[in-house]
Amino acid sequence: MEMKINKTKISKTTKNDLITYGMVILVYIVVQLLVSTGHVSSLVQGLLVPFCTYVIVAVALNLTVGILGELSLGHAGFMCVGAFASAVFSLAFKESIPGGLRFFLALLIGAAAAAVVGFLVGIPVLRLRGDYLAIVTLAFGEIIKNIINALYLGVDSNGIHFSMKDALSLHMEEDGLMLIKGAQGVTGTPNDSNFTVGVLLILITLFVVLNFIHSRTGRAVMSIRDNRIAAESVGINVTKYKLVAFTLSASLAGVAGVLYAHNLSTLNALPKNFGYNMSILILVFVVLGGIGNIRGSIIAAVLLTLLPEVLRGLSDYRMLIYSIVLITMMIFNWSPNAVFFRKRLKQTLTSGRKA
């Protein structure tokens, strides 16, 4: 009897995961069809890769907020680290490494750089309890953006030059290559990412996150979220597992950054793309999609990115509608009445199918 119960349980979580993967693949196929038949405006086509970026970073943040139960207000900062680390790498090896391999290496570098930074931020903060992570990551996001805006990096026959002042103080040779030009950012990154690559990265991110959640480590992380004291009492090393989850989350945000960077010919660290507003926007995706609900994050990220563009025709009214949608989604996801209604609806539907 109990064997049977367990079997249905396992297949239930697996089924849920498969639905998520399937949903992504289905959307990909539909979009590809629409694009090839010319039904997608060039404006929306240009947004396809940013969609993927937002989906990945939203899933990454959900790992911190929903699974680990800590608030991060600086995930755009980790994206920024991943973006610049990989963009510099790709620019420096633009000629010497072929496209596919270069992008793969750039991915690893971006993810690793963001992971290291996330780990360093996490070491002091995750030992504490309370909202310290939110405060520190908020500051971190702003600091990283400002550092990169003041950073000059170049490479020539004498090696690597680096300055925090201006381009002249790098003292580069004539043939040198500027990698980061302060506030002007990185120019000339090879355009390695496209929609297909983006969807592949979403699937990889999902694979990593969903399998993480269903593993022993994921359970330990969730037990800390649910009750830290009880988790300690059964021998869970709280600091270690918090760090593991946060580092993974930061590194996946880095992956989103890599995708973002390789979609643009010029990469700048602006308040718009890597600033505080971006971090909050990602958090909005996570909260409205449902905290801890990975599939919800994906849907919310796509809808809320698509919406302002679709409503562009309405000019000033679009933000009004946007806010109404936000409120509706919030009520639909979190209001006890709506949750109850959804449960009833689901019950009626499933029982109807059986009968």
Place this chain on the structure above:
Amino acid sequence: MALLETKNLGISFGGLRAVNAFDISVEKGQLYGLIGPNGAGKTTIFNLLTGVYQPDEGAILLEGVNLTGKRTIDICKAGIARTFQNIRLFGDMTVLDNVKVGLHNHYPYSTFEGIFRLPRYRKVEKEMNTKAKELLEVFGLESYADYQAKNLPYGQQRKLEIARAMATEPKLLLLDEPAAGMNPNETKELMETIRFVRERFDMTILLIEHDMKLVSGICEKLTVLNFGEVLAQGDTQDVLNNPEVITAYLGS
């Protein structure tokens, strides 16, 4: 040698001496009760034994090994498991997963193996599922395996907490007011569960309790605390007939 021994254990919070000169000696296989009025320092002693608080003085020995000053997780690994007065389950996780978290340190595989579902993940998870279901069955919770822990009835939540503690394969089980908030029927069922755990796992149990009926029904030895000090210690019936204990409980 006693399984658990404390020597001259003491802790102060500011000017308050919460526990003073606490000595106890629990033999293997015993069912030992720790009783006392509200604020006597019973839960503080549990927190000292499990490393939540560090004692100002004194020593804690488990099978002769000094555990004083160790962290909670190391004490858990050394073999002391506990439950809490206000139930602390992993509410949003399933009942089965609650027990599997308890099994965590006995069934290792790396995060990497978990993410990529390598053979060791499959093997260890299978073993974990079998073991966790076994435990749930022992506690009569197998039909709840799929439930979120927070949706369990109160009595079952208590049982699940004990099941989770047993999953860590302890040598000593600490139960903090297991009968708190239970009606007489549930208390009776709980007494049977505690007895059963002891027989089945050959477990040594130290429990805090207010319910005199439960205490006199199942404990062989008692220690009575009052204002952080040991008031009486010994065989259950002797202690319960001790006039000082009666005064502490009922007033003079």
